[in-house]
Amino acid sequence: MVVLVSGANxxxxxxxxxxxxxxxxxxxxxxxxxxxxISNLENCQTVFSKIKPNYCINAAAYTAVDKAESEPEKAYLINVIGAQNLAAVCKQYATVLLHVSTDFVFDGNASKPYSEDDIPNPTGVYGQTKLDGEKGIQATFENYYIIRTSWVYSQFANNFMKTMLRLASERDSISVVNDQIGTPTNAVDLAAALVQIALTDNRQPTTDNFGIYNFSNEGQCSWYDFAKKIFEINNKNIDLKPIPTSSFPTPAKRPKFSVLDKTKIKNTFGLEIKSWEDSLKTI
Ligand SMILES: NC(=O)c1ccc[n+]([C@@H]2O[C@H](COP(=O)([O-])OP(=O)(O)OC[C@H]3O[C@@H](n4cnc5c(N)ncnc54)[C@H](OP(=O)(O)O)[C@@H]3O)[C@@H](O)[C@H]2O)c1
Structure with missing residues (x-):
């Protein structure tokens, strides 16, 4: 079972x-x-012709949510053309594509967790390009799993947890928004879920399971709650202040509520998902 991972860094x-x-x-x-x-089709074809993977996990994306507002062409090239290119080569080499998308495809006006069937309505360029990337894959072939996730953090690369810990070493007080509600996702849990999907598919190949799935850790919180827990677990003593989104304007508008309903992924793949607090403690 050969699994190619794009965006490996x-x-x-x-x-x-x-x-x-x-x-x-x-x-x-x-x-x-x-x-x-992934934005270069010829390059994708060259790599796939050598590797001929059974599965491709696309971890590559343009993820700079605010910067995307001022460079939409670059976001489009990676998130839409890149996703389409991978779908095209996956189709050519009979590779199953596992593609990662985002809670930011939703506008955040819901008051209960979003299911896979809820109608997307992105509020910014990043969310729009991720949604268009999903559509590009769906228009190309059927052998895909699109996994929407939210608030991804880990010990690797840049993310909210690492920013909070850095700020805690530089400042005495931090203000964090408390009126956007979602669920943190430990990237290691997401990685394990993706592998579990590929393994299940490989063990019992069926076209029935292809489609869109939600994955995050369990529970919900605000960014303020998330920051509070990060400082608590890491024994950081800092003056943390809750603020409304209106006091922290950003170029991209973010959903107020983007909790994802994970019933489908749990039922289909038998996943047991940790609460966001328990998973945060594992880092
Ligand atoms: N981070 C979040 O909070 C969050 C939330 C919801 C969904 N997601 C989704 O989760 C997935 C993984 O996100 P992440 O947080 O791991 O992102 P990340 O840390 O920003 O990593 C993205 C990777 O994509 C690579 N990349 C960019 N352009 C590329 C191209 N043209 N070809 C190949 N690779 C390219 C980057 O490589 P270089 O550094 O070399 O450019 C980088 O290593 C993405 O699909 C993202 O949309 C993330």
Missing amino acids: GQLGQSLQFIAPNYPDIHFIFCSSADLD
Whole structure:
């Protein structure tokens, strides 16, 4: 079972590298953006013609939510053209594609967790390009799993947890928004879920399971609650202040509520998902 991972140096990519030794029966091939540029179809074809993977986990993306507002072409090239290119080569080489998407495809006006069937309505360029990437894959072929996730953090690369810990060493007080509600996702848990999906697919191949799935840790919180827990677990004594989104304007508008309903992924793949607090403690 050969699994190619694109975007291998991002936080999800590094999390997949971290757990790879737990799966000796899988031959992982990790491609950084220098090894495989997903926005370049010719490059994708060259790499796939050599590797002919059974599965491709796409951990590559343009993830700078605010910067995307001022460079939409770059976000489009990676998140839409890149996703389409991978779908095209996966179709050509009979590879199953596991593609990661985002809670930011939703507008956040819901008051109960989003299911896979809820209608997306992105509020910014990043969310729009991720949604268009999903549609590009769906228009190309059927052998895909699109996994939407939220608030990804890990010990690797850049993320909210690492920013909070850095700020705690530089400042006495920090203000964090408390009126955006979602669920943190440990990238290592997401990585394990992706591998579990590929393993299940490999063990019992069926077209019935292809489609869109939600994955995050269990529970919900605000960014303020998340920061509070990060400081508590890491014994950081800092004056943490809750503020409304209106006091922290950003170029991209973010969903107020983006909790994902994970019933489908749990039922289909038998996943047991840790609470966000328990998973945060494992880092
Ligand atoms: N981070 C979050 O909070 C969050 C939330 C919801 C969903 N997601 C989704 O989760 C997935 C993983 O995110 P992440 O946090 O691991 O992202 P990340 O840390 O920003 O990593 C993204 C990786 O993609 C690579 N990349 C960029 N352009 C590329 C290209 N043209 N070809 C190949 N690789 C390219 C980057 O490589 P270089 O550094 O070399 O450019 C980087 O290593 C993404 O699909 C993202 O949209 C993330």
